[in-house]
Amino acid sequence: xxxxxxxxxxxxxxxxxNDINAVFEDGKxxxxxxxxGSGKTVLIKNIIGLMLPDSGAILYDGRDLTxxxxxxxxxLRREMGMLFQGSALFDSMTVLENVMFPLDMFSKxxxxxxxxxxxxxxxxxxxxxxxxxxxxxxxxxxMKRAAIARxxxxxxxxxxxxxxxxxxxxxxxxxxxxxxxxxxxxxxxTTIINTHDMNSVMNIGDNIxxxxxxxxxxxxxxxxxxxxxxxxxxxxxxxxDLFRKVKEVEMHQEEG
Ligand SMILES: Nc1ncnc2c1ncn2[C@@H]1O[C@H](COP(=O)(O)OP(=O)(O)OP(=O)(O)O)[C@@H](O)[C@H]1O
Ligand SMILES: [Mg+2]
Numbered sequence: 001x002x003x004x005x006x007x008x009x010x011x012x013x014x015x016x017x018n019d020i021n022a023v024f025e026d027g028k029x030x031x032x033x034x035x036x037g038s039g040k041t042v043l044i045k046n047i048i049g050l051m052l053p054d055s056g057a058i059l060y061d062g063r064d065l066t067x068x069x070x071x072x073x074x075x076l077r078r079e080m081g082m083l084f085q086g087s088a089l090f091d092s093m094t095v096l097e098n099v100m101f102p103l104d105m106f107s108k109x110x111x112x113x114x115x116x117x118x119x120x121x122x123x124x125x126x127x128x129x130x131x132x133x134x135x136x137x138x139x140x141x142x143m144k145r146a147a148i149a150r151x152x153x154x155x156x157x158x159x160x161x162x163x164x165x166x167x168x169x170x171x172x173x174x175x176x177x178x179x180x181x182x183x184x185x186x187x188x189x190t191t192i193i194n195t196h197d198m199n200s201v202m203n204i205g206d207n208i209x210x211x212x213x214x215x216x217x218x219x220x221x222x223x224x225x226x227x228x229x230x231x232x233x234x235x236x237x238x239x240x241d242l243f244r245k246v247k248e249v250e251m252h253q254e255e256g
Contacts, residue, residue: 001026002047002158002190007056009042016042017053018214027188028206029181033195035236039214040194044162047192048080049073060158078106081156081189083147085163089135095142096122096131099149106154121149125179141172145179152183159184159191165200173197177204198240201225210236 002024009017016039024030032040045051047058049065058065060076068076089098099118107114122128125145135143144164151159164180165173181204184191195201201208205222210233218230228234 001059001061002192003057003059004043004047005057005059007043007046007058008054009039009046009051010054016214017046020056020211020214020216022209022216022219023207024190024192025207026190027185028191029184029204030190030192030207030209031195031201031205032192032209032211033201033205033236034211035196035239038211040196040211041162043211044160044192044194048082048160049077078154079157081151081154081159083144083151083159083161083164085166089143089146089150091135093134094131095127095133095135095138095146098135098146099131099153102150102153118149118153121153122146124152124183125149140167141175144168144172144176148176148179148183152187155187157189159189161191161193163194163196165195165197170199173199174203180204181206198237212236 004020004022007017007020008015020043032043034040042051046053053066056066060079063076065073065076090101093101096118099121100114103109103114103117109117119128119131122131125148127142127145127149130138130142130146135146138146159180161180164176168176177200180191180193183189193200202222202225205225208220208222208225209216210218212232217232218228220228225233225237
């Protein structure tokens with residue numbers, strides 16, 4: 001479990017995160033949603049310690065990241081897997097070598113064990129036949145899956161994904177969403193995902209935090225989103241065509 005308590009972050013006197021409080025649960029895909037510029041990436045960067053908040057605490061199963069020494073932070077990082085915008089694979093390495101990279105860096109296992117772990121991870125994301133290929137030889141969706149395999153190579157307790165579906169078509173996005181959701185449940189990870197994709201929200205929104213202009217406006221489950229009366233949230237949903245239609249049908253049903 002990751003808890004965010006009273007996080008405030010400003011740049012040059014401009015408040016970008018205004019007293020954010022949230023609980024991200026184990027075994028769930030926790031979503032941070034909001035419009036472009038609302039503060040999602042800044043929040044995730046604060047949570048993983050890439051940025052320091054002006055004030056507030058970030059608790060990893062009770063351990064406060066903001067109070068840690070450099071060494072302690074480094075230690076905690078080993079428990080985190082990250083999947084950032086773009087897949088950020090190394091072009092000069094094969095898919096298998098990419099997945100082995102964190103293991104080669106941090107694992108004390110033998111080279112045979114590391115290879116077998118990497119192969120297992122590739123199999124988990126259904127890329128067992130692509131290990132020998134280079135990133136330039138595979139599709140965007142495959143790159144994303146390879147990046148997921150690399151992110152879970154060290155068996156992280158916490159998984160962070162910033163816009164995991166950027167640049168993917170809707171169908172491939174669904175496959176990636178489902179994959180992230182499945183590995184989260186299988187390995188009981190605390191997964192935190194930034195997105196403004198309503199399809200993802202309705203597909204894997206186990207626990208959703210909605211932020212608007214740096215303020216936390218709403219939290220809940222995907223099943224509660226359509227019946228929410230929060231104006232800011234409804235405006236956000238209405239911006240997506242499909243959901244405007246669904247919501248309009250529901251409202252008519254309620255009226256009639
Ligand atoms: N290093 C920085 N210095 C100054 N301002 C920043 C910095 N990083 C982000 N900001 C500002 O903070 C605000 C929130 O940005 P952020 O990147 O978190 O938005 P976002 O919700 O992730 O948007 P998107 O959906 O487009 O990725 C923006 O106004 C941005 O300009
Ligand atoms: Mg962002």
